Amino acid sequence: MLSRIKIVLLAILAITITSCEEDFLDTTPTDAIAAADAFANEENMQLVLNGLHRGLYSQSQTIFPGGNTARAGNHYWVPLGDNLTGGLIHSASANNLGWRTEMQWLSHTDPFSLTNEILWYHRYNIIAGSNGLINNGTNGSLTETPTLNTILGQAYTYRAYAYLSLVQHYARGYLIGNPSADPGVPILFSSEAPFTSAPRSTVQEVYDLIEADLDEAIRLFQIGSPRPSGGADTKSQLNINVAYGLKARMALSTGDWQTAADNAVLARDGFPLMNEADWLSGFNTNNLSEVIWGSNVIDAETTFFRS
Template sequence: MLNRLKYFFIAISIVSFTSCEDDFLDRTPTDAISAADALANEDNMQLIIEGMHRGLYSQSQTIFPGGNTARANNHYWVPLGDNLAGYLIHSANANNLGWRTEMQWNSHTLPTSLTCEILWYHRYNIILHANLLINGIANGNFVETPRLNNILGQAYTYRAYAYLSLVQHYGKGYLIGNPTTDQGVPLLFSSELPFTSEPRSTVQAIYDQIESDLDAAISAFENGTSRPSGGPAVKSQLNINVAHGLKARWALSKGDWATAASEAVLARQGYPLMNEEDWKSGFNTNELSEVIWGSNVIETETTFFRSYFYLASNTFNGSQIRNNPKIADRRVVDAIPSTDYRKDVFIIDAPNTNFSAANNQGGLDATTGLPRDPNYANNLDGYNERRAEINATYGITNRFNQHPYMHFKLKNKNPGSIDPDDVIYMRSSEMYLIEAEARAMMNDIPGAQAALRPLGEERDSAYDVTVYNTQQSLMDHIKFQRRVELWGEGFGYTDKIRWDEGIDHAANGGSGASQVLYQNAYQVDRPSVNDDWIFKIPQAEINANPNITPSDQN
C-alpha cells in the first residue's frame, strides 16, 4: 500500500483533469498537482470525484505505478465474481488475461498473483481519494453548500464501497465466521504522505466503519444537490440511492435483515423495473431504467481487449470469446419456466462448433464430416442452419464458436465489435431480491412474497409467488431468482459466501462444465470450512507495510 499510494494522487489527477477541464492543466503543471490545489474549490473537488469515477474502469497502469494492462479494474472485478463462483462457465481452454487461471482458483489463492495485488491497491486508492476529500472538507474553511454536501456524500459512499469490497474478499464472510475476532483489512484514514495504515482490523471493525460512512453519506446527500437527470453519464455520479443500495448489501451480508429490507426499498425508488425489450437489450448502458449506478465508459478511454464484455459477452469480437464462448449452468437454465422471457437469452440448442471445446463434442468429425455434437448427430444441414440463424440474430459470424447453453444476456451495443460499453454496478432488481431475502430470513412470508411479486410477474407471465409459502421454499426460490436475474453481473462469489454454499459442477446432472478444464475448482467445499474462498493478502503489501507481517496472511 505504502509504495503504490505515494504516487497515486498525481497519476489520477492527470487522467481526471486532462479529460474534464483542460484549462486546469494549463494553469497547474502536472508534476505539481497537490492536495491544496485539489481542495481549492468545489470545481476542483468535483474533478477528483470525476477521476474516481474513471478510475473504476481505467486500466490499472493508468491509476498507479506498477499497475498492469491485464486488469482494467471493474471491467475485471465485476465478472470475476461469477467466474470464481462457477456461474460464468468456460466452454474451452482459453486463458487471455488469466481468466482461466481465475476460474480454476489458481490466482486469488496465491499472494503473488496479479489479481490479489491489483484489487487490493485499486480499492485502497479509492479510499485514499475519498480520504482526501473527507479530511479536506472537515479541516478546511468551506461554506456548506448543497454541492459541497453532494461531493462529501460521494466521497463517503466511495470509501464504504471500497471497504465493503475489501473485507468481502480479504476477510472471512461475516455470517460464517467470528467477525469480532476474524481479521479483516487495514483501516486507512490518511490522505497525505506517508499513507500509513493501521494493522489489520477485525471484520467487525471494518463493518462498523462502513456503517458510519454510509450513514454520513446519506446525511450529506439529504442536504446536497440531487443527481441530474439525463443520459448514461449522470449515473456514474453516486447519489443517495447508491448509498442506500450499498447499505442494503452491507446489511444483507451481515444478517441485519430489517436494515437490508428497508434500505433496499429506499434504494430502488425512482428506478422502475425494465420490460422484456429492455431486459433483452444487452445490459450495456446506464440508460436502462433499472440502473441505479454504473460506469459510463467514454470512447476515448476504452479498454478494448480488457473490458467486461471481452471476458463475459458472447458478442464481443475478441479471442477470449471467439475461442471460448461462455455458457450458463444448464441446471439453472433448464429450471427457468418457458413463460419466463429470461430463458430466451440462454441458447440451449446452440450447436457446438468448437473442435477444441472442453467436452470434446465440438466441430465436425474428421472422418465423417458430420457434427460431433450429439444434438445434431447426422444432421449437418440442421447444424449449419442453426449456426447461421444464431449468427444473424446476434450479429456474430462463423469466426465465433458456439456452444449449447451459451448466453446472449450481455451484448455489445454494436455486436461483433470491440466498442466500449457501460459497466452496470447496481440495479433495482437486485434491491427487490435483497428485500425478499431479508424478509424471508425474518420468516415474514407475506412480506417476502410481496417483495418478489413485482419482479416475478414482470419476468414470467405465469408467475405465482404464493406457491412459495414456507421459509425454506422462499429461500430456495430467491436463490434461484438471483441466479437467473443477476447472472453474469458478478454476485455469485459473495452470494455463495453469504449462503455458505460450495461449488459442485457434478451434482444433479452436472452444470455442463468440464472437470478436466476446471480441475480442483470443479468441486469446492463451502466457505465456512474452506479458507480458499478468502483472497490472499498481496505479498507486496506484506513486504512494504510495517504494520502487516507474514503472520497476518490469510
C-alpha cells in the first residue's frame, strides 16, 4: 500500500513539474503589449493612434502617476486657455476647476506647479506615441499603403501639435523674443524608455521641426486614404484639413500672415460656416459643420463624470 501511495505521489509530482515548464506558462502580460507587436501592422498602429485620440480627453492620472482628476486633458486646457487670454470671465471662487487661481498668473513661476507638470507630461506623452508610429512606420519594415500614409500623416500632425503647444507655453513668444537664441523645449525623437534628449532647443529649431512635420503630414495625407465621412465620430481622426489648420496657427505665431491666411483657407475647405441655429445649439457635437477636428468622447471609456 505504501509503495502504491509513493508511486501516485511521484506521478503527481512529475505532472506538476511538467506543467510548470516555461513553454507551458503564458508569460505575456494581460495589461501591456510589446512595442514590436504594437507597431507590427497597420491595424495595431491604428489602435496606438486611437490611444492618442482618447488621451486628449482622459483625466491626467490615466497617463501620469501623479495626475489630478481636475485636469481632464483638453477638457481642462482649452477652456483654461480661453480664461487666460480674457476670452471668458470667471470671477467665482468655486466650481471653477482652479481656473481663477491660474488667472492670477502665479503657476507659470512655480517650478512645483501641478498644472505646469501635467501639461508638459501630457504633450510629451503625445510626442512619444507619435514617435513610435513614425519610427516604426518609416523604418522599411512595413509596405507603404494609403492606409499607412494616413496613419503616419496623423502621427506627424500630432507631433507638430504637441510641440506647438509646448513652445507656446514654455518659451518666450516668437514675435517678442529672439527665436534663434531663446531656449525653447527639448526635441525628443525616442519612442521607448529611457527617454533622453538634448538640452532645450532654440525656439526657432522647435518651430522648424513643427513646420517640417506639418509639411510631411500634408504630403502623406495627399497620397493616403481619406478620412471616413458620415458621422461625428470620424472627426477624432486627423486629416489634411487639421494639418493645414495647425500650419495656419503656427504661421500666426511667427508673424507669417500670408502663410497663415493661405492655410486657413485650405483648412476650412469643405467645412461650411454654421447657421444661427447651430451657433445657439450649445457646441456639444462634432456634427457641427465648422468642426474640423474634435474628440469623440466615449462615455464608457471615461473615468470622470463631466460631460
